[in-house]
Amino acid sequence: MAPPVSGLRELRSRRGEMRSRVELLLMETQARVCRALAQLDGAAAFSVDSWERQEGGGGISCVLQDGDIFEKAGVNVSVVFGHLSEEAAQQMRSRGKTLKTKDGSKQWWFGGGTDLTPTYLNQEDAVHFHKTLKEACDKHGPELYPKYKKWCDNYFYIKHRGERRGIGGIFFDDLDSPSKEEVFQFVQSCAEAIVPCYIPIVKKHCHDSFSPEEKLWQQLRRGRYVEFNLVYDRGTKFGLATPGSRIESILMSLPLTARWEYMHSPPENSKEAEILEVLRNPKNWVH
Amino acid sequence: MAPPVSGLRELRSRRGEMRSRVELLLMETQARVCRALAQLDGAAAFSVDSWERQEGGGGISCVLQDGDIFEKAGVNVSVVFGHLSEEAAQQMRSRGKTLKTKDGSKQWWFGGGTDLTPTYLNQEDAVHFHKTLKEACDKHGPELYPKYKKWCDNYFYIKHRGERRGIGGIFFDDLDSPSKEEVFQFVQSCAEAIVPCYIPIVKKHCHDSFSPEEKLWQQLRRGRYVEFNLVYDRGTKFGLATPGSRIESILMSLPLTARWEYMHSPPENSKEAEILEVLRNPKNWVH
Numbered sequence: 001m002a003p004p005v006s007g008l009r010e011l012r013s014r015r016g017e018m019r020s021r022v023e024l025l026l027m028e029t030q031a032r033v034c035r036a037l038a039q040l041d042g043a044a045a046f047s048v049d050s051w052e053r054q055e056g057g058g059g060i061s062c063v064l065q066d067g068d069i070f071e072k073a074g075v076n077v078s079v080v081f082g083h084l085s086e087e088a089a090q091q092m093r094s095r096g097k098t099l100k101t102k103d104g105s106k107q108w109w110f111g112g113g114t115d116l117t118p119t120y121l122n123q124e125d126a127v128h129f130h131k132t133l134k135e136a137c138d139k140h141g142p143e144l145y146p147k148y149k150k151w152c153d154n155y156f157y158i159k160h161r162g163e164r165r166g167i168g169g170i171f172f173d174d175l176d177s178p179s180k181e182e183v184f185q186f187v188q189s190c191a192e193a194i195v196p197c198y199i200p201i202v203k204k205h206c207h208d209s210f211s212p213e214e215k216l217w218q219q220l221r222r223g224r225y226v227e228f229n230l231v232y233d234r235g236t237k238f239g240l241a242t243p244g245s246r247i248e249s250i251l252m253s254l255p256l257t258a259r260w261e262y263m264h265s266p267p268e269n270s271k272e273a274e275i276l277e278v279l280r281n282p283k284n285w286v287h
Numbered sequence: 288m289a290p291p292v293s294g295l296r297e298l299r300s301r302r303g304e305m306r307s308r309v310e311l312l313l314m315e316t317q318a319r320v321c322r323a324l325a326q327l328d329g330a331a332a333f334s335v336d337s338w339e340r341q342e343g344g345g346g347i348s349c350v351l352q353d354g355d356i357f358e359k360a361g362v363n364v365s366v367v368f369g370h371l372s373e374e375a376a377q378q379m380r381s382r383g384k385t386l387k388t389k390d391g392s393k394q395w396w397f398g399g400g401t402d403l404t405p406t407y408l409n410q411e412d413a414v415h416f417h418k419t420l421k422e423a424c425d426k427h428g429p430e431l432y433p434k435y436k437k438w439c440d441n442y443f444y445i446k447h448r449g450e451r452r453g454i455g456g457i458f459f460d461d462l463d464s465p466s467k468e469e470v471f472q473f474v475q476s477c478a479e480a481i482v483p484c485y486i487p488i489v490k491k492h493c494h495d496s497f498s499p500e501e502k503l504w505q506q507l508r509r510g511r512y513v514e515f516n517l518v519y520d521r522g523t524k525f526g527l528a529t530p531g532s533r534i535e536s537i538l539m540s541l542p543l544t545a546r547w548e549y550m551h552s553p554p555e556n557s558k559e560a561e562i563l564e565v566l567r568n569p570k571n572w573v574h
Contacts, residue, residue: 256547261543
């Protein structure tokens with residue numbers, strides 16, 4: 001199947017700008033992930049929207065909807081430059097770090113991550129996902145995976161529920177050392193890990209059957225996903241607070257459907273209680 | 288049908304505390320609204336949960352789920368006292384007003400409102416809703432309805448969408464003048480208007496049929512409702528930021544089901560476009 005990402009190439013040539021190595025890595029990763037997802041789905045293609053931001057920057061949003069396997073799959077690249085609004089800068093300030101962008105001094109940092117939000121726990125899948133990420137991290141230092149795994153568990157925390165959004169992965173959002181080159185190499189390894197982390201899990205389960213009760217639990221978990229993204233996610237808050245943002249791209253990650261029930265609580269020893277336990281008390285999946 | 292609100296009376300007697308006139312008004316209003324909704328639904332009853340907050344205060348949550356007419360109806364009273372956390376105080380600070388609660392000085396204010404969030408526009412209903420509110424306000428001064436109608440339009444604004452959550456109503460959130468007595472009388476009139484505002488509209492339409500396309504549009508509008516409540520609503524943010532809050536009560540107002548589609552845009556001259564126009568440019572329904 002032809003990968004439906006010709007928009008990428010078009011954008012690249014149309015704008016005729018020099019692109020940084022980081023931007024090219026992002027775009028290449030976007031194309032690679034889209035290709036893998038579209039090939040797996042087989043039925044639906046990605047629609048590609050490229051957009052420019054009047055105040056500086058722009059992005060490419062790739063969305064597949066209503067596929068045979070994927071209800072909604074989104075792969076986004078956004079590049080925003082220019083002065084940060086006070087509100088947006090606040091969202092980017094991590095752990096007390098101050099960004100100095102107003103006096104014209106260049107500041108760079110890198111943030112990223114990948115995590116998994118399954119409806120039910122499958123131990124084997126959790127181990128595969130984390131093991132693949134650990135191998136990518138380990139190439140750059142044995143301390144990285146444990147550190148970014150923990151960061152991920154802390155980041156995707158729905159405070160008001162006392163539970164995480166999913167079973168984690170890795171997360172980092174203000175890497176600026178030891179050097180640009182080393183950070184770039186690390187980010188590249190992580191980017192290359194996305195497809196082998198995720199695609200085998202989808203392949204393994206995409207023809208599994210499910211009951212109406214299981215579907216309902218999925219919908220409730222998606223409700224929690226929405227809560228996290230709208231209340232806590234710094235990327236979303238940054239986007240909503242950045243004038244000229246493309247709102248459809250920012251909110252693309254919201255699920256097609258979600259559900260909220262008052263006082264829903266799964267029975268003890270159920271499959272639903274099993275994953276809740278892991279969401280409340282994250283486990284180490286690889287040692 | 289017996290109103291399923293015996294929990295209210297129970298709580299009142301069980302705790303044996305002196306309750307302020309405002310609290311009693313809130314509880315009476317809650318009981319009256321529950322009774323009207325349960326009577327109309329005819330099938331489902333309200334479950335009543337009373338809870339106490341360790342740090343001070345508590346509340347009563349009345350929720351009806353899975354009725355013949357109402358999928359989910361919630362009527363909440365929360366009374367929180369004690370020191371405000373910095374985060375919570377920030378959510379309560381309206382228009383630059385500073386609350387002085389830390390030095391022990393008593394400060395009171397009143398906030399409230401009522402608004403309507405229909406899926407489609409029905410002019411007659413919009414006029415009825417606003418007219419009933421206007422009559423309640425007019426007893427206390429001709430300037431009140433226009434002022435609080437406008438406040439409502441400004442408050443329920445989903446900034447990132449450029450549209451309001453619904454067709455408005457009245458809203459005020461820091462009334463502290465001219466006197467406690469006059470504010471109380473005004474709030475009482477508003478509270479009494481809730482049932483006559485809303486119930487006739489439900490009665491009129493509860494047996495209307497609808498198409499799958501109309502249901503889908505309702506789901507998308509509910510998605511916007513979720514966006515407003517989680518991103519902007521000060522009540523929700525105050526609740527999420529207040530330690531010891533009862534999360535199920537705060538998030539009770541989220542819809543049973545909601546939907547997000549990438550780049551959904553209704554066709555010109557459709558019924559969907561008609562209400563979008565009003566959500567983007569609020570109308571005056573009564574003069």
